[in-house]
Amino acid sequence: MHSLTEENYLKSIYHLSNDGGTAVSTNNIAEAINTKASSVTDMLKKLAEKGLINYIKYQGVTLTDKGKGTAIDIVRKHRLWEVFLVEKLNFKWDEVHDIAEELEHIKSDILIERLEEFLGNPKVDPHGDLIPDKYGKFNKKELVRISKMEVGQSGTISGVSEHSASFLQYLEKNGLTLGKKITVLDVIEFDSSVILEVNNKEATISREAAKNLLILL
Amino acid sequence: MHSLTEENYLKSIYHLSNDGGTAVSTNNIAEAINTKASSVTDMLKKLAEKGLINYIKYQGVTLTDKGKGTAIDIVRKHRLWEVFLVEKLNFKWDEVHDIAEELEHIKSDILIERLEEFLGNPKVDPHGDLIPDKYGKFNKKELVRISKMEVGQSGTISGVSEHSASFLQYLEKNGLTLGKKITVLDVIEFDSSVILEVNNKEATISREAAKNLLILL
DNA sequence: TTAAATTTTTAGTCTAATCTAAATTTATAA
DNA sequence: TTATAAATTTAGATTAGACTAAAAATTTAA
Ligand SMILES: [Mn+2]
Ligand SMILES: [Mn+2]
Ligand SMILES: [Mn+2]
Ligand SMILES: [Mn+2]
Numbered sequence: 382m383h384s385l386t387e388e389n390y391l392k393s394i395y396h397l398s399n400d401g402g403t404a405v406s407t408n409n410i411a412e413a414i415n416t417k418a419s420s421v422t423d424m425l426k427k428l429a430e431k432g433l434i435n436y437i438k439y440q441g442v443t444l445t446d447k448g449k450g451t452a453i454d455i456v457r458k459h460r461l462w463e464v465f466l467v468e469k470l471n472f473k474w475d476e477v478h479d480i481a482e483e484l485e486h487i488k489s490d491i492l493i494e495r496l497e498e499f500l501g502n503p504k505v506d507p508h509g510d511l512i513p514d515k516y517g518k519f520n521k522k523e524l525v526r527i528s529k530m531e532v533g534q535s536g537t538i539s540g541v542s543e544h545s546a547s548f549l550q551y552l553e554k555n556g557l558t559l560g561k562k563i564t565v566l567d568v569i570e571f572d573s574s575v576i577l578e579v580n581n582k583e584a585t586i587s588r589e590a591a592k593n594l595l596i597l598l
Numbered sequence: 599m600h601s602l603t604e605e606n607y608l609k610s611i612y613h614l615s616n617d618g619g620t621a622v623s624t625n626n627i628a629e630a631i632n633t634k635a636s637s638v639t640d641m642l643k644k645l646a647e648k649g650l651i652n653y654i655k656y657q658g659v660t661l662t663d664k665g666k667g668t669a670i671d672i673v674r675k676h677r678l679w680e681v682f683l684v685e686k687l688n689f690k691w692d693e694v695h696d697i698a699e700e701l702e703h704i705k706s707d708i709l710i711e712r713l714e715e716f717l718g719n720p721k722v723d724p725h726g727d728l729i730p731d732k733y734g735k736f737n738k739k740e741l742v743r744i745s746k747m748e749v750g751q752s753g754t755i756s757g758v759s760e761h762s763a764s765f766l767q768y769l770e771k772n773g774l775t776l777g778k779k780i781t782v783l784d785v786i787e788f789d790s791s792v793i794l795e796v797n798n799k800e801a802t803i804s805r806e807a808a809k810n811l812l813i814l815l
Numbered sequence: 816t817t818a819a820a821t822t823t824t825t826a827g828t829c830t831a832a833t834c835t836a837a838a839t840t841t842a843t844a845a
Numbered sequence: 846t847t848a849t850a851a852a853t854t855t856a857g858a859t860t861a862g863a864c865t866a867a868a869a870a871t872t873t874a875a
Contacts, residue, residue: 406852406853407852407853407854408851408852408853418852418853418854419853419854419855419856421853422853422854422855423854438853438854439852439853439854
């Protein structure tokens with residue numbers, strides 16, 4: 382069994398490595414987990430010892446299959462609890478992350494299976510993120526950032542790649558919520574801000590926002 | 599804020615002291631919490647330091663008002679989560695305790711208030727134990743004899759008004775133990791015997807038995 | 816009312832996870 | 846291609862919580 386701390390390290394590495402793809406540096410992890418690089422080094426040794434990560438001194442880490450499986454399981458729990466909080470307890474989508482950060486560490490496979498069933502086997506969480514099944518499989522969905530879209534292209538808002546409450550509230554206020562249909566009307570030359578049509582109105586969003594809003598074409 | 603360990607100590611002291619009444623010994627706590635007496639002594643010093651218990655060396659401990667309030671809050675969370683697990687996720691009443699032991703430590707007042715509301719403000723948990731309100735107040739238990747119940751009514755076996763061994767053994771043998779949920783299915787006209795649903799089975803009890811079994815509606 | 820048994824506390828270690836400061840390695844830039 | 850900067854690791858401490866063994870206090874029993 383893994384400690385809560387180990388689980389948080391694995392989850393962080395998973396996210397920072399783009400779902401297990403690229404290598405992650407010690408400093409990246411330290412920043413994400415709000416700790417010091419020296420603490421991270423200690424933990425990396427331990428996780429490597431346990432066969433959860435591939436670690437070579439000074440060269441960053443990748444997850445092993447075992448470590449990736451563990452990370453995905455935590456992500457799965459996190460997202461299912463977020464669905465519960467929003468769908469059943471009427472929380473807003475910007476209010477659930479911190480509570481889910483705690484709930485994701487409850488250790489009971491049967492609990493999560495029952496919860497999943499109770500929620501009607503949802504495939505996405507309140508932020509549009511995919512919920513893996515109990516074997517760690519995602520049914521994939523190709524999302525594209527608004528910043529990568531061409532002028533004239535349309536699509537449906539289906540996710541965010543930045544989960545801070547402030548960003549979510551900003552989206553909320555501008556009517557940029559999951560499921561909304563948008564069209565890219567123009568991209569401003571000098572600051573790359575994007576003019577959208579959404580809700581039959583025009584809206585301008587910054588390049589930063591456009592990079593973090595994910596669209597299903 | 600209190601650590602998970604501190605919370606478990608407070609909860610243990612609360613239960614061992616009969617809900618905050620009597621003093622509790624170091625050894626009692628050690629046994630309940632599955633640890634050594636010396637570890638308990640260390641923790642008692644810390645809890646006393648924080649004003650959560652009254653502690654005099656060699657003389658056991660009692661909870662302060664502050665400590666008792668904290669303990670009751672944990673008990674409240676524990677019992678509400680147990681209701682959730684049984685009522686919403688279809689766990690059986692004997693399967694929920696360990697999971698609730700973990701869930702009770704999730705730190706969010708708003709979460710528990712929303713959960714309570716979602717569950718319909720239950721007053722008892724799946725074992726017939728009272729659920730305190732958010733101010734730490736317990737409803738006085740209103741117990742009703744089965745002989746006074748209407749056909750169709752449900753409730754939880756919560757006490758007996760006849761304590762003879764023979765009666766208790768009779769109850770035990772028929773699965774009519776404290777905490778069990780029962781429904782009155784029928785009352786026989788000519789001898790006032792009662793047909794109950796208990797454990798998903800029918801059981802018939804005499805008028806005499808029905809008069810001595812106390813139910814929490 | 817002493818002596819023995821039990822309970823509780825103290826003293827000293829241990830582990831997980833963290834930190835600061837210093838050393839080392841790798842990367843970057845003159 | 847050196848020198849400097851940045852990233853990373855090591856060394857040494859610290860804190861919470863738990864343990865063992867030994868000492869001290871309390872209780873029980875002869
Ligand atoms: Mn989240
Ligand atoms: Mn999410
Ligand atoms: Mn319980
Ligand atoms: Mn219970």
